[in-house]
Amino acid sequence: MKTSLFRPLLEVAVVLFVVLGAARWLSGLFSKRTQVYRATAARQLRLLFWPLLALGAGLSVLPTLALGDEPASAFEWALTGGFLLFTLLLSGPALLLHLRYWTLNHETTLVFQPNENRFEVYEAGQRLPFARRDLARIERVTCRARRTFWSKYDYLRLHLVDGRVIVLTSLLTELEPLAAFLRSVPTERRAAAWCWV
Structure with a gap:
């Protein structure tokens, strides 16, 4: 009975x-590639896949134990x-980290086209007014712990000459090409075990 219901749903999901x-x-073949980066669902899923899988594995044991036919022992x-x-x-x-980065950058849009020397940051649809010459220094923080679920979380902190600070996280895109593009600005690079902003 259960398999007769789930099989058509699974087939529809695979077809979709x-x-x-x-x-x-196909749309990617015929469209002009733009370099606009946002916190998209695909990017979030790429970062959250393994952490959610591990959490799901841990939580999957609870219903089996709690709803079993016999009461579970203290050891179980x-x-x-x-x-x-x-x-x-x-x-x-x-x-x-994902939740923190999402609160920082869920309304941020990054337009980055190095071939056209274009670098713009938008917050809630409004362009943040600064030019490359307005950057006093850059702080680039990467994760030192390479074999962890949070190793892909890193950030750039742009310090402007007027005192403002703009934070761009890995929730938007890979940040190393952007750091290479801004190499003329004094950059402080450091590695942390956990890249909390």
């Missing part, structure tokens, strides 16, 4: 996935709690 992927690929609850704590330690820092 293939059709939407093919449509996106302790083992489940330990597994859940382990998965939270693996995925929790990445989820916290």
